[in-house]
Amino acid sequence: MSHDSLEHRNKRTLRKLLIWALAMFGFAFAMVPFYDVICDITGLNGKTSSTASTEGPARTVEDRTVTVEFITQRGQGVNGDFMSATRRVKVHPGEITLVNFYASNPKTSQIVTQSIPSVTPGEAARYLHKTQCFCFDQQTLGAGERKEMPMIFYLDPELPDHITTLTLSYTIFDVTDRVAATNDTVINNNAVAQ
Amino acid sequence: MSTAAAAHDDHHHHAPTGLKRWLFSTNHKDIGTLYLWFSFIMFLVGGLLAMVIRTELLEPGMQFVDPEFFNQMTTVHGLAMVFGAVMPGFVGFANWMIPLMIGAPDMALPRMNNWSFWILPFAFLILLSSVFMSAFGAGHPSAPNFGWTFYAPLSTEYGPASTDLFILSVHMMGISSIMGAINVIVTVFNLRAPGMTLMKMPLFVWTWLITAFLLIAVMPVLAGAVTMMLTDRHFGTSFFSAAGGGDPVLFQHVFWFFGHPEVYIMILPAFGIVSSIIPTFARKQLFGYASMVYATASIALLSFVVWAHHMFTVGMPLAGTLFFMYMTMLISVPTGVKVFNWVATMWRGSMTFELPMKWAIAFVILFTCGGLSGLMLAITPVDFQYHDTYFVVAHFHYVLVTGAVFSMFAAAYYWLPKWSGVMPNKLLGELHFWSSLLSVNLLFFPMHFVGLAGMPRRYADYALQFADYNFWISIGGFWFGLSQLFFLAVCLLCAMKKGEKAAARPWDGAEGLEWEVPSPAPFHTFETPPVVK
Numbered sequence: 001m002s003h004d005s006l007e008h009r010n011k012r013t014l015r016k017l018l019i020w021a022l023a024m025f026g027f028a029f030a031m032v033p034f035y036d037v038i039c040d041i042t043g044l045n046g047k048t049s050s051t052a053s054t055e056g057p058a059r060t061v062e063d064r065t066v067t068v069e070f071i072t073q074r075g076q077g078v079n080g081d082f083m084s085a086t087r088r089v090k091v092h093p094g095e096i097t098l099v100n101f102y103a104s105n106p107k108t109s110q111i112v113t114q115s116i117p118s119v120t121p122g123e124a125a126r127y128l129h130k131t132q133c134f135c136f137d138q139q140t141l142g143a144g145e146r147k148e149m150p151m152i153f154y155l156d157p158e159l160p161d162h163i164t165t166l167t168l169s170y171t172i173f174d175v176t177d178r179v180a181a182t183n184d185t186v187i188n189n190n191a192v193a194q
Numbered sequence: 195m196s197t198a199a200a201a202h203d204d205h206h207h208h209a210p211t212g213l214k215r216w217l218f219s220t221n222h223k224d225i226g227t228l229y230l231w232f233s234f235i236m237f238l239v240g241g242l243l244a245m246v247i248r249t250e251l252l253e254p255g256m257q258f259v260d261p262e263f264f265n266q267m268t269t270v271h272g273l274a275m276v277f278g279a280v281m282p283g284f285v286g287f288a289n290w291m292i293p294l295m296i297g298a299p300d301m302a303l304p305r306m307n308n309w310s311f312w313i314l315p316f317a318f319l320i321l322l323s324s325v326f327m328s329a330f331g332a333g334h335p336s337a338p339n340f341g342w343t344f345y346a347p348l349s350t351e352y353g354p355a356s357t358d359l360f361i362l363s364v365h366m367m368g369i370s371s372i373m374g375a376i377n378v379i380v381t382v383f384n385l386r387a388p389g390m391t392l393m394k395m396p397l398f399v400w401t402w403l404i405t406a407f408l409l410i411a412v413m414p415v416l417a418g419a420v421t422m423m424l425t426d427r428h429f430g431t432s433f434f435s436a437a438g439g440g441d442p443v444l445f446q447h448v449f450w451f452f453g454h455p456e457v458y459i460m461i462l463p464a465f466g467i468v469s470s471i472i473p474t475f476a477r478k479q480l481f482g483y484a485s486m487v488y489a490t491a492s493i494a495l496l497s498f499v500v501w502a503h504h505m506f507t508v509g510m511p512l513a514g515t516l517f518f519m520y521m522t523m524l525i526s527v528p529t530g531v532k533v534f535n536w537v538a539t540m541w542r543g544s545m546t547f548e549l550p551m552k553w554a555i556a557f558v559i560l561f562t563c564g565g566l567s568g569l570m571l572a573i574t575p576v577d578f579q580y581h582d583t584y585f586v587v588a589h590f591h592y593v594l595v596t597g598a599v600f601s602m603f604a605a606a607y608y609w610l611p612k613w614s615g616v617m618p619n620k621l622l623g624e625l626h627f628w629s630s631l632l633s634v635n636l637l638f639f640p641m642h643f644v645g646l647a648g649m650p651r652r653y654a655d656y657a658l659q660f661a662d663y664n665f666w667i668s669i670g671g672f673w674f675g676l677s678q679l680f681f682l683a684v685c686l687l688c689a690m691k692k693g694e695k696a697a698a699r700p701w702d703g704a705e706g707l708e709w710e711v712p713s714p715a716p717f718h719t720f721e722t723p724p725v726v727k
Contacts, residue, residue: 010303017375017410023414024411031444032433035447045441045443075436076437122509178430
């Protein structure tokens with residue numbers, strides 16, 4: 001019992017509680033990948049897959065028509081045009097469709113952009129497959145350039161029946177600074193490596 | 195006896211005087227006093243900021259401040275009240291009362307106790323200094339202007355330079371709260387007097403024990419959220435930046451995972467206080483002690499699975515919406531148990547209405563009002579209409595002002611005799627109570643109406659049809675603010691020991707170990723633990 005003095009017990013409880021506090025700090029960061037997983041499963045944030053779909057549609061459901069609407073928004077720092085060639089298309093699930101988007105850069109310097117997709121309702125996000133999209137990579141726009149950016153998609157034939165309209169929204173961000181910062185780091189790292 | 199005790203005191207306590215007594219204090223009573231004064235000062239500072247808000251909203255149109263400054267006022271008001279007034283206030287009561295209530299000589303970790311208090315004034319110096327940044331030419335806008343919830347990307351990509359001061363100060367407050375909470379848990383676990391089993395502890399100790407666990411569980415999550423903000427702002431990460439592959443909505447999930455337990459952190463100790471006061475003045479045992487303990491624990495557990503009810507309008511799958519809606523409604527069950535128990539305690543009791551009892555009864559009624567509007571907000575389709583309107587402002591001010599703050603007034607009037615040795619001035623106390631009770635309802639009740647009619651929160655201006663209500667709301671606000679000067683006078687009189695001398699047990703129905711020691715409580719108490727039968 002002697003080693004179980006009050007001071008000893010206090011320290012033991014203190015240690016346990018400190019570990020718990022640190023674990024909860026870690027938990028906050030663990031929420032980030034956990035959130036991504038939940039989003040993938042439930043479509044919570046409406047994000048579509050960030051990689052091209054390699055398989056084509058299994059079949060086309062000719063007797064069902066779904067409306068797909070397109071919305072484009074400019075994020076912070078982008079002041080050029082960003083729009084889709086069409087506002088709305090009617091497609092059959094499984095039908096491969098091409099929609100062109102346009103972005104322009106009125107600035108006198110080159111910018112690097114990244115477009116972020118989002119689907120409403122969120123649960124439809126994982127039924128929207130893209131075989132080609134400008135959002136998969138960063139797009140460089142030269143000074144004064146206007147660029148045509150194709151996006152090819154099809155809807156999964158398994159798309160739940162109650163979804164008759166879905167909206168695909170793109171927000172374009174200017175990530176020039178972000179890219180420059182990353183390149184600097186790479187250059188610095190290389191310098192260190194050499 | 196007194197000389198012997200004094201000699202004994204001198205022997206192992208080199209009672210420092212003046213500033214050193216407070217700076218280096220490891221005594222739970224002194225630190226409790228520091229916390230309580232700090233909390234009251236922050237309450238007045240936060241109140242002043244609210245007066246700026248209400249002055250601008252007195253009439254429609256822009257009169258006194260520009261919208262940018264108005265946003266800074268709402269932000270800093272919220273932060274000062276939540277982290278500066280309510281949380282440290284309850285820690286102050288815990289410091290003073292928990293050792294006295296469980297028969298312990300002091301808090302278990304007295305040096306950490308000193309540290310956890312003294313971090314706070316610096317944290318708030320940093321936060322409040324941000325209001326004056328642009329006056330010294332350092333950045334515009336001056337203070338954080340994104341609301342106390344600091345949603346990304348408003349606080350990350352669009353936040354002013356002083357956002358970094360805010361991040362540092364939140365980190366410091368978090369460390370302070372976590373240390374305070376650890377201290378409470380270690381004290382309650384290891385320092386209870388012989389015979390003081392867990393199920394014999396006063397409810398204030400119980401509610402604080404559960405609150406402390408909540409604090410340790412969620413304050414680190416808040417620290418994580420502001421750390422992510424910091425790295426997003428300066429170190430090129432993209433936790434909350436859509437452009438870099440992150441998601442601003444993630445911020446809301448992380449924040450409210452902290453934020454919802456946080457609102458219970460601010461109310462559970464209030465439940466404990468009211469559960470101590472009502473039996474005293476009803477002269478009956480608390481009805482359903484065990485059910486109170488279990489209800490508190492259930493509320494605490496449920497608080498971890500309701501966070502997304504703050505973000506129904508962000509959009510989520512139907513199943514998620516329903517889950518969070520039902521879980522939120524479920525909280526009204528244990529809360530209902532509590533309200534029932536308080537009423538049942540008063541039922542056929544020999545009630546008298548001394549000042550602490552008046553505040554406690556006002557708490558029960560008005561907190562229940564706030565709880566009911568919370569239940570309305572829990573209903574998802576209804577929330578879509580109420581979200582971000584003054585109805586929400588009315589709701590959380592009813593639970594926080596007439597809830598948490600009223601309970602602290604009740605506690606102050608109840609325990610001031612024990613702390614100071616003199617009874618709080620009755621006349622000033624009555625004026626404080628009645629003046630606050632009337633003004634607080636004039637201040638917050640009409641907010642329900644303008645909210646239901648669609649007045650959004652966090653705007654420096656409003657549509658003309660809300661003018662009359664807002665005029666009266668502002669009058670209520672000024673009146674409530676001024677009423678607190680009565681309380682300041684009460685506290686100063688007690689601190690100067692002016693007033694009727696208090697007996698060891700000044701309230702004749704009061705039970706508990708804290709009333710076994712003389713009033714004012716000597717510097718050292720329960721050095722030999724009492725035996726609880």
